[in-house]
Amino acid sequence: MATASIQDTTLLPDTERLLRWPGLAIPDESPTRAWLAERLFRRTVRRLPVRAAFPGGEVVGAGGPGSPVMRIVRPVTFFHRLGIDAKIGFGEAYMAGDWTSRDLADLLTPFAERITTLVPRALQPLRRWVDAARPTDERNTVEGARTNIHRHYDLSNEMFESFLDDSMTYSSAWFPAGCDDLHAAQLRKIDGILDLAGVDADTHVLEIGSGWGALAIRAARRGARVTTLTISPEQRTLAEQRIKEAGVADRVQVLLRDYRDAQGQYDAVVSVEMIEAVGDEYWPTYFATIARLLRPGGRVGLQAITMPHDRMLATRRSHTWIHKYVFPGGQLLSVPAVLDNAAAAGLDVTDRHSLGSHYARTLRHWHDRFAANADRVAAAGFDPTFRRMWEFYLAYCEAGFRAGYLDVWQFAMTRPA
Structure with a gap:
């Protein structure tokens, strides 16, 4: 695990603008799911050739100095979004500016390569209660x-x-x-x-x-x-x-x-x-x-x-x-x-x-x-x-x-x- 601080100059969307996108400015909350989402996220990135940089300087991940960086800007809202529905919340968190990266495709590729194992097998049966169903309309x-x-x-x-x-x-x-x-x-x-x-x-x-x-x-x-x-x-x-x-x-x-x-x-x-x-x-x-x-x-x-x-x-x-x-x-x-x-x-x-x-x-x-x-x-x-x-x-x-x-x-x- 690295400890160096990683800087990124990407500007975040402002709250007033996000209010025009339902659910982005003020995400739903679930402390229990957010707690579990954070632990699963940290477990995952520790095995990937990427780095997740948190506020305060903590960097988690198996990636070296040249690996893609995911800068977690607002950890609290990020993990609430993941906990509520990771299949939607991960992308929404990027839209809202909860996290950012200078090269998205390089960062996302290691996740895509392991998509079938990102959720531990023991937890996969829980998806039927967590995954949102497709709208009938x-x-x-x-x-x-x-x-x-x-x-x-x-x-x-x-x-x-x-x-x-x-x-x-x-x-x-x-x-x-x-x-x-x-x-x-x-x-x-x-x-x-x-x-x-x-x-x-x-x-x-x-x-x-x-x-x-x-x-x-x-x-x-x-x-x-x-x-x-x-x-x-x-x-x-x-x-x-x-x-x-x-x-x-x-x-x-x-x-x-x-x-x-x-x-x-x-x-x-x-x-x-x-x-x-x-x-x-x-x-x-x-x-x-x-x-x-x-x-x-x-x-x-x-x-x-x-x-x-x-x-x-x-x-x-x-x-x-x-x-x-x-x-x-x-x-x-x-x-x-x-x-x-x-x-x-x-x-x-x-x-x-x-x-x-x-x-x-x-x-x-x-x-x-x-x-x-x-x-x-x-x-x-x-x-x-x-x-x-x-x-x-x-x-x-x-x-x-x-x-x-x-x-x-x-x-x-x-x-x-």
Whole structure:
């Protein structure tokens, strides 16, 4: 254990601003849970290559002088938040300024690498009484999905422009060997999905989840006809503008429509990181809809973020910080869940490959761009608490991919003729 004092000049959000974020300024309290949370936290960091620096100079952790530092600014509120609900409180404590770090992803990665053992086995059965259940109003019904998507994708096109590349692609890139150009890597990823789906000049493509139009534009430039679906009005407006500016509006139709309401027959169906917003209740419907819309012999290109199957089963009903602040209604699949649901819908998986390490690099690019454009984000109306929230989200995800806890796959599927 080190004893040197560690300084950090990060400014804390003020109380008046936090009052606009329910629960952040004045957290719930539970002395017993806070006591237990502190002991579990200290036990954990003593085994990690990090340092937790407390007021007064105490430093706990197995990390050496160059290891990531977590500066605990307000220990009392920090441990109360952890004790009440660690899956939400840890991120909220960062948003509120109870703790801070100069390199979040480096700090969070060792935690992500040991996520299954952070809570001692003897205490794991207590989770059923501690973990918050997912709100029933976040179910991904047709109306619920619109509300959930609105809370994320309709935040502000300007905010998303602040950290995405020129293609406005909000999913994992695929970096060519020896190249760290994010834009080139995003185009390579899109081409990979289109290739898996066999998209060419004779193809009528259905895209489930328009994003801001990058994939539709790329497919149209191959000569394909594209019907693309979104339930985000903000995305649809900018996607149509970008499609028109790209000169392919005659080949692309953007519909404000839920995937369950789609009609027609298509040669190919593509969907990039939209399935994470479907929810396990509707996974069978999602795959059955793809099979219904795909002509016999047609092909599918699907990109999906995954987690280990056992962890998916253990956490599928948990309400986490990501759900509360970033992706309400979101749920990751496992590879077996993709394979099983595809098979049940009559789709054959013919190819797949992992891009997990590429997502870690993508997220680092996004984090650096977001930080560099902090003034632009502020000008778009987002306060420092939101910016800390978004920084934590990007770093939290990067750590998950760096640790291998999260992965992302491209799948090729066919509907037998």
